[in-house]
Amino acid sequence: MKKILIIPVFALFAITPSLSFGQTTKKKTTKTAKTTSPAKAAVATAADIAEGKALLAKSDCMACHTLDTKLVGPAYKNVAVKYPDNAESYDQLAGKIINGGAGVWGQIPMSPHSSLSVSDAKKMVKYILSLH
Numbered sequence: 001m002k003k004i005l006i007i008p009v010f011a012l013f014a015i016t017p018s019l020s021f022g023q024t025t026k027k028k029t030t031k032t033a034k035t036t037s038p039a040k041a042a043v044a045t046a047a048d049i050a051e052g053k054a055l056l057a058k059s060d061c062m063a064c065h066t067l068d069t070k071l072v073g074p075a076y077k078n079v080a081v082k083y084p085d086n087a088e089s090y091d092q093l094a095g096k097i098i099n100g101g102a103g104v105w106g107q108i109p110m111s112p113h114s115s116l117s118v119s120d121a122k123k124m125v126k127y128i129l130s131l132h
């Protein structure tokens with residue numbers, strides 16, 4: 001009598017973990033898909049990048065920066081390697097361009113650009129971070 005009872009109980013335990021495992025993997029996939037879409041939406045458009053490039057050429061940026069060689073400030077290509085191309089970097093670096101500052105690439109400070117709008121500074125950052 002005891003043996004007959006043990007077998008079905010064991011069978012139930014064997015099936016249950018595989019069922020619940022199947023459900024968790026399904027949930028995880030949907031979660032990943034949801035989190036990637038807002039990040040994609042934040043990535044720069046071709047128009048933003050082109051405008052950023054033009055704004056940068058009009059400003060004093062190239063007096064201290066070049067695309068691929070360190071001058072007074074870091075090469076833009078090295079900035080593009082250091083920061084991910086996302087909304088958080090646009091905010092952070094636009095703030096740095098407007099307010100100036102030192103300490104990330106060395107002790108020489110970048111001069112502030114307080115007349116730049118946040119939106120223009122972000123376009124410049126989008127251009128710089130597109131230079132991988």
Ligand code: HEC
Nearest residue numbers: 059060061064072073101102103104105106108109110124
């Ligand atoms: C007077 C020289 C100078 C000018 C002009 C200048 N920069 Fe810089 N820039 C620097 C220096 C020096 C650094 C490194 C600062 C540091 O180490 O924190 C830097 C850093 C940066 C960084 C990286 C910031 C970080 O925190 O990693 C970006 C992006 C940048 N500059 C963009 C610009 C743009 C865009 C302009 C024009 C609007 C500009 N810079 C004008 C000297 C300059």
